[in-house]
Amino acid sequence: MGRNQFEYQIPLFDVVERYYGARKTSATPQVELHCTPPPQAADSSGIPHTAARIVFTMVKLIAGLMGSSVASGSARLSGVEQLHSFLKAIKESNVHDLDTARVYNSGRSEEDLGKIPEAKDEFSIATKAPGFSPGSLAFDNIINNCAASLAALKQERLDLYYLHGPDRSTPLVESLRAINQLFQEGKLAAFGISNYHATEVEEILRLCAKHGFVRPSIYQGGYNPLLRAADKELFPLLRRYNISFYAYSPLAGGFFSRPIAELRNPPSGSRMEQMHVFSIMYVNDLSLAMHEQLSQACKKEGLALKEATLRWMMHHSMLGADDGIIIGASTPEQLRENVRACGGGPLPSSMVELFEDIWRRFHGAGYSQHYSIPL
Structure with missing residues (x-):
């Protein structure tokens, strides 16, 4: 197959x-x-x-190398020996795409990958130009950060290069001009965008058409059973322009993979403990009640909640054969477990209906639905 x-x-x-x-x-x-x-x-x-x-030719799986947090990464993914074991598990799991970023683990994620010569031959590697802060996506910064990523990864061309997130102090046309120059110079094979609002995506596409710039072919954004604003706001636009969607945070930062006790008091080093934004977004009285309801329903079906969530992502979400899911893990075994879960079939209709119900209740209560950095 x-x-x-x-x-x-x-x-x-x-x-x-x-x-x-x-x-x-x-x-x-x-x-x-x-x-x-x-x-x-x-x-x-x-x-x-x-x-x-x-x-089924289904949603692509991509191995994410962020670890527990953007800045500190994961001790189990830091260092060539640990990363080499992780890449071995990724390859054995029939996953062929890696996702990293210039800022992951303070730049060490790219550097460690670059120290494993076979990585660039065995995997398609995506990385990202630092964004978000004022001036981060100025022309010279994009050019210089791309050069730094190429040097760290020991590659002559990046397989996929994202703008990691909007820098709203820099004109979009300036950032896009830098990306187009890199593309024309053969330094990147494909261009992606991440964390942009749908209105910004439309403007990016308009500017690319106007100036003859390379267009983004992939959008990376947050998406899971509790975070589905992209269904109506973004997916129709992406489909119209044949842009793939790669979903990060499919387990909502650990919400769908940890018991309630650990959601209330996240273990040291966990993603929710390292990145408080996930607790703010996903952990509240309503969501914890729904977590318990889902857990009980999964128990009746002989499923773990994590497996049910990943199978929902694969078979019942808006994702299709041209899209992808970024699977995070901190150990080789966790990676294998997540990939096995994604390989399961469609869920029983009762479980699908329950996932729809929790989305309606969570959305109806007004909790954050941002797939992008808010405008």
Whole structure:
């Protein structure tokens, strides 16, 4: 099977009910349907009793190298030896894309990758120009930061280079001119944007068309069962321009992977303890009550909440075959576990309905829905 393919053996009569009947996305995966053995005798409904081997070309998985926080990374991802073990697990899990940034682990994430020569041959590596702060995306800063990333990674060309986040003190056209120059010089193969509001994405596309600049082909933003403002605000625009969406924070900074006690009092070194924004966004009385409701429903289905969440992302969200999920992990085993969870099939319809219900309640209560840096 190909890189982004998953195989399921399920009864043929379950295909529509378990997959198409429950999926909410506007995107359609590529599907191969193989009946083994050929269709046999049907029951009174006319549906044959046949097992179907179904191969879905699904959402791409990308291994994120941020660690527990932007600044400090993760002790288990710091250093060449630790990172080498992590990359081995990524490769063995059939994941072929890495996501890092100039600012991750204070620049050491890129440097450690650059010290592993086979990394650039075995993986497609995406990195990012530092953004957010005033002047960070000025022309010279983008040029200089790209040069620093190339030197750290020991590459002549970046596979994918993002503007990490908006610098609203610098005119967009100035930042885009720098990216276009780098593209024309062959220093980046593809251009992406991250954390921009939909109105800013529209302006970026307008300026690229006006000036003949390279257009962004990938948008990276926050997306999970509690964070779905992009469904209506951003996805229609991206689909119109054939821009892929790569979702970070699919587990909401640990909300969907930790028990309630650890959400109330995050363990030292955890993402929620290191990056308080996740606690602010996701941890409140309503969300904790919904966490308990989801956990009980998962228990009845024999599922872990983390697995159910990742399967929702893969099969029932707005993500399609051209999109991706950035899977974070701090250990090789955690990485393997997350990839296995993503390889599971569609959820039972009752679980899909429950995820829809918690989204409606969370959104209706007015909690933050930002997929981007607020305007």
